[in-house]
């Protein structure tokens with residue numbers, strides 16, 4: 025009888041365990057429709073992918089791709105799932121699909137990242153206001169408003185070149201930090217005007233904030249996992265609030281972008297303190313990718329004498345020299361940088377490919393399908409998040425050939441029609457689709473203009489090209505890894521350019537199509553001056569078929 029009781033107990037336990045396991049499995053491993061992307065299970069059930077994502081950062085995605093080689097897969101995450109797309113043609117299909125959207129993240133990410141107050145949350149949760157704020161960003165990052173930003177930012181960067189005395193080298197102790205700080209100063213000066221609150225002592229706070237900004241976006245135990253970022257954010261809020269309190273954003277020397285956004289948010293009843301919280305977004309997006317990209321471009325060009333010479337010739341051709349009072353004035357025509365400097369642009373695009381890897385994030389708004397170039401369809405289910413990793417697509421053989429790990433600008437100079445076709449959906453430094461980075465034209469002028477002038481008029485003795493490490497969690501650009509290298513260099517004027525005062529050409533509104541505050545007409549008209557095709561999320565790919573210039577191809 026005793027034995028019988030024990031057997032019944034064991035049998036009962038076994039049944040309970042089986043049921044528990046089945047429930048756990050059902051809970052932990054999502055059930056998939058046969059048309060959904062195939063499942064890629066983690067080594068450690070339930071939390072394995074999440075732990076790997078945090079531990080391996082952007083390197084997680086190429087590791088998975090190397091192991092499983094799946095064009096698209098479903099990752100089980102806790103009791104949910106995430107789609108990861110590696111195939112460029114599927115990414116392109118997703119970027120064109122209106123049911124694959126970034127919109128929910130605009131609020132979800134911002135809430136934790138910027139510490140939005142209930143007032144701000146309520147305001148930006150109105151679709152019409154969010155749309156208006158985004159539209160303001162894109163319309164003021166083009167035409168004359170963009171030109172004003174470019175002139176102020178380049179002029180600020182150029183001041184550092186003019187300060188270099190003939191015959192006396194300027195010592196840069198740490199090239200990454202030097203570039204980081206002067207780019208942040210130039211960009212924030214262009215955005216916020218003469219009363220720019222981002223003075224030298226506050227600039228490092230923006231970068232401390234950036235280090236864990238993506239962790240803040242997750243909004244789980246923020247003070248525990250990102251305390252220093254929160255402290256830095258507070259310091260930045262504290263310098264921005266008085267700026268808004270004094271209404272400096274409405275001064276004529278403030279960018280159209282910040283002025284118009286300030287006006288819209290005030291109209292919605294947002295006060296100075298909340299403006300100081302909300303508007304941190306703009307200097308953050310405006311600097312944290314631009315500065316590292318500039319660093320990589322500079323280091324690459326200066327460590328390759330052949331490219332340095334070719335870039336010098338191109339920039340010399342668009343820089344005019346005039347005699348001033350005892351000095352020669354060298355004036356760069358920045359409007360010609362994109363069209364007349366193919367080698368410089370090829371080096372820029374190659375730097376973006378090799379070093380800038382912002383993971384794309386979207387959510388499926390209702391059940392939908394995407395299709396690859398062979399016609400294979402996948403079902404994506406409502407409510408699931410989707411990611412695509414440039415760390416995979418920027419190095420995928422099908423798009424870049426056999427040497428994707430090598431820095432080779434020629435791939436952008438000599439691209440065939442087939443190359444251009446193969447790269448669609450693979451080159452994603454600025455994301456794509458409806459949310460394609462609206463600041464890319466501002467960034468390109470700062471980056472390419474400043475590096476071009478450095479190449480033309482300066483030598484950088486001791487500037488080395490470090491190895492790179494994966495981007496910080498949720499970040500885009502790779503970071504320098506100096507090992508035993510000296511991070512600094514000496515900047516000196518090149519022979520023949522000792523007496524030159526550097527400057528950048530300023531155009532009138534009419535030369536820039538007259539798009540400015542009050543001049544541009546309705547937003548629909550302003551969109552029309554975008555480069556054709558850009559709205560569909562199309563990537564800049566150099567094509568040799570129509571001459572050596574850059575086009576924005578589908």
Ligand code: HEM
Pocket residue numbers: 126158161306309310311313314317380382384385452453454455456457458459460461462463464466467500
């Ligand atoms: C090399 C420099 C830059 C890089 C690599 C870069 C990259 C990106 C990427 C990957 C996205 C996400 C796009 C997507 O999800 O499809 C983005 C969005 C954005 N970027 Fe940039 N960016 C740069 C410079 C700038 C600058 C200078 C500004 C403005 C001053 C700016 C403003 C924005 C804004 C406002 C968004 C959000 C757009 C939206 O959600 O509609 N970016 N950027």
